[in-house]
Amino acid sequence: MAKRSVRLSRDAIIDCATALADAEGLEAVTIRRLAQENGVTPMAMYWHFNDKDSLLDGLAEHLIASVKLPEPGDGMWDEQLRAILVAFLDAIRPHPALAGLALRRILVAEPGLRLAERVLDLLRQAGFGPEQAAEVGTFLMCAVITLVVGDPMAAKAAVGGDAAADMRHKQAMLQALEPGRYPNLIAAAPALVSCRGQDDYFTINIDLLVQGVRGTRRN
Amino acid sequence: MAKRSVRLSRDAIIDCATALADAEGLEAVTIRRLAQENGVTPMAMYWHFNDKDSLLDGLAEHLIASVKLPEPGDGMWDEQLRAILVAFLDAIRPHPALAGLALRRILVAEPGLRLAERVLDLLRQAGFGPEQAAEVGTFLMCAVITLVVGDPMAAKAAVGGDAAADMRHKQAMLQALEPGRYPNLIAAAPALVSCRGQDDYFTINIDLLVQGVRGTRRN
DNA sequence: CGCACACGTTGTACGTCGTACAGTTGTGGG
DNA sequence: CCCACAACTGTACGACGTACAACGTGTGCG
Incomplete structure (x- = not known):
């Protein structure tokens, strides 16, 4: 694709990998694909990264x-946490x-x-002890990541995988279930296949998390 | 490793893969590893599974x-949901x-x-509409999975990776941070590195999810 | 009793991946 | 000018998923 202008840099590789x-x-x-994309030999990558895993570390960072x-700021702890x-x-x-890498x-x-640190600070303000803040804070960040990785758009790339057709097919499959056994799945079929990636999905579940923290704290 | 007794079966392969x-x-x-583990050629796997992805589908199922x-049962919806x-x-x-596969x-x-279906049913009982039940239910199941995949025990296998040493090292790194900038991280360092995989972590965060549903529902 | 045939398995081969190891360049400071 | 070292090349190896065709073998039918 692109011939490199002057030199290769760690940051340029990371930007390229992110776009890819x-x-x-x-x-x-892939190491080889990134090299090709920059008009360079695969082994050139190993000057900038120890191995592929440290490349992924760099992407996550x-x-x-x-x-x-x-x-x-100065708002309530729950407003700040949501922010x-x-x-x-x-x-x-x-x-x-890339979200899953994090x-x-x-x-x-x-x-x-x-x-x-910021998350833990707010949880301490909310009344959690250090251990509970660690447990809840760890989960909160993982949960936010999970909101994103479930997105079906992440599976679109595979050899021209048609995401829209896939979703239509899945919805049809859900609605063809036995009505007696799966009434709720059938009723919710359109939302089930499309909800990830939609604004509603993110806002309602961020809300759920913050409300959950409120309901779980000790004071 | 093991020579097969009579024949190979799909279920036997899945059990073997799970244990592995x-x-x-x-x-x-890996296809090849699974074959070797059953005293069979790699291509024998393709009689029982179309490809590796359908093997993973089978594992998840x-x-x-x-x-x-x-x-x-007959309890309150929130108790049933927690259950x-x-x-x-x-x-x-x-x-x-394997959790991530799901x-x-x-x-x-x-x-x-x-x-x-059961999750959606309870969310409908809680007062959510079909779309919101789909969004919240999807997230709840993904969140429970996330509770498990974050477990550091999942990273122990790599070429004799010593998980305990790794955790000790990480904790030392956290506690060596500048006290002025990261007081909460330092205070919570022991819990941060060990909380995943501990009972407390699971119970408090399941609690958080259920409380979050209670705080988010409309009626 | 024997034979065909589908089921289950084998053998070989290809392209891709990460990466070890050693060699080669271009460039900036003495 | 030259040379040391940063940046990159070339070649090679083993592991991976899997396409394709050939092979053995147990079972049911005549």
Whole structure:
């Protein structure tokens, strides 16, 4: 594709990999493909990254670094918590193929540490002890990531996989179930196949999480 | 390893793959490895499964089928909902390496359909409309799965990866952060590295989810 | 009793992946 | 000018999923 202008840089590779993942899914992000995309030999990648896993570390860090944390402000703790979760969500939503990488990588780089620190701080304000704040905070961040990775758009890339046709097919399958046994599935079929990726889905479930924290705290 | 006694069966392969994933992680579950484990040629697998993806479908279905759904009983909807989420959690906790497979496969086989139907039914009882029940129900099941996949035990298999040493190292790293910037991370360091996989973590966050549903419903 | 045939399995081969190891260049500071 | 070192190339290996065709074998029918 593109011949490199002067030199290759770690950041350029990460940007390229991010674009590639957005366009064709995470499985398209391959050492060889990235090299080709930059007009370079596969082994050239290993100058900038120790191995593929550290490339993925870099991708996750870059993704988490794009979170626009709101100022520590003065609102209620629950409003601030929602704002942080929404900021996190907004950052990862454009990159559903990469979101899963962050699941086990939040605490490995500085941007994730800042995010986690803010979340823990608010949970402490809400009355949680250090251990419970750790447990709830860990889950909250993982849950936000899960909101994004379930997106069916992440599966569109596979050899021209037609996502729309797939969804139509799935909905038809649900509505063809035995009405006696699965009335709710049939009634909810359109929403079940399309809800992920829709604004409603994100707002109602972020709400659920914040309400859950309110209902779980000790004071 | 093991020579097959008489013949190979789809179920035997799935059981073998499950055990393999539990022992060495999902990345050890490979067509060739499975064949070798059963004293058979790799291509023999393709008689029982179309391709690797349908093998993974089978693994996910088998996992979801192991959920011991409580009887539709007569308690409050929130108690019943918790019971179902706990049943789901209990089924997938022994197999953290496989849990992630279920994320996008709940609605593809019968056991997942039954689980989803029950969840939707209870959400309708709680006052949600069909669309909202679909959105919340989808998220609830994904969230329970997320509780399990974050487990650090899933990363132990890689070439003799010493999970305990890894956790000690991570905790030391957290506690070595600048105290001025990351006080909460430092205070919660022990819990942050060990909370996943502990009973507290699961119960408090299942609680959070149920409380969240209560706080989000319309009536 | 024997034979055909489908079921289950084998053998070989191809293309892709990550990456080890050693060699080669281009460029900037002495 | 030159040379050291950062950046990159070339070749090779083993593992992966799997296409395709050939092979053995147990079972049911004549």
